[in-house]
Amino acid sequence: MLAGECNYSESGGKKISDLPVDTFQMGYLDQGSYEILCYQGKNVGLIVCISPQWIMEVSVDYHNIKELLRRFANSTSQAEVLCQCKLDRTIKNWLQKIYAFSKNNIGAIDGNLRKYVSYVLEHYNAILGQQKVDIAIEVKEYLNQNFLNKQLSMPLIADHFFTTERTLFNHFRKQYQITI
Known part of the structure; x- marks a missing residue:
């Protein structure tokens, strides 16, 4: 663009x-x-x-x-x-x-x-x-694989990647210019 x-x-x-x-x-x-x-x-x-x-x-x-x-x-x-x-x-x-x-x-x-x-x-x-090695890419792959899971939430994702919700949010926004 x-x-x-x-x-x-x-x-x-x-x-x-x-x-x-x-x-x-x-x-x-x-x-x-x-x-x-x-x-x-x-x-x-x-x-x-x-x-x-x-x-x-x-x-x-x-x-x-x-x-x-x-x-x-x-x-x-x-x-x-x-x-x-x-x-x-x-x-x-x-x-x-x-x-x-x-x-x-x-x-x-x-x-x-x-x-x-x-x-x-x-x-x-x-x-x-x-x-x-960027965590945002790993999270995106995880979301693609688990998008039908009704239990999917920010706390669950943060737990899965052993990090805080805020860190996930910031990395994802920086990488993809959108939020989780």
Whole structure:
């Protein structure tokens, strides 16, 4: 999301994620219909749909992304969102290069889009590797596995992870920009 912010949800209205300005994230969405709501004001975003098979075949180096795709393939969840990351200067430069090529040479955009999307995937894969040990990611996995449990509560989750409710709340909000 380059300017503004939006949220996206399943066609039935179930919220998947909010995406604030200067962030990017990767999500896995099963086939179906999804809605994107952009808030009032200037909104500039880029959505790139990539076949999971392409990611699995394109490089052996995306170990963290491939691990998540395998987990999603075995999941019953219709949609999954990975951690949000700040758009740093490097990624903004790559996006500007894609835009510059589209203005000057429309024929070159396909190759350059693939090239810069690959760069972004490498960057994201590295970030995922650094964040593997983050408690918020573990909590999200736990919630995905236990969402039907009617006894699920903040105290129960905090007990399970041997931490306080406040610590869970803060880590989850920092990682996903939403609360538990």
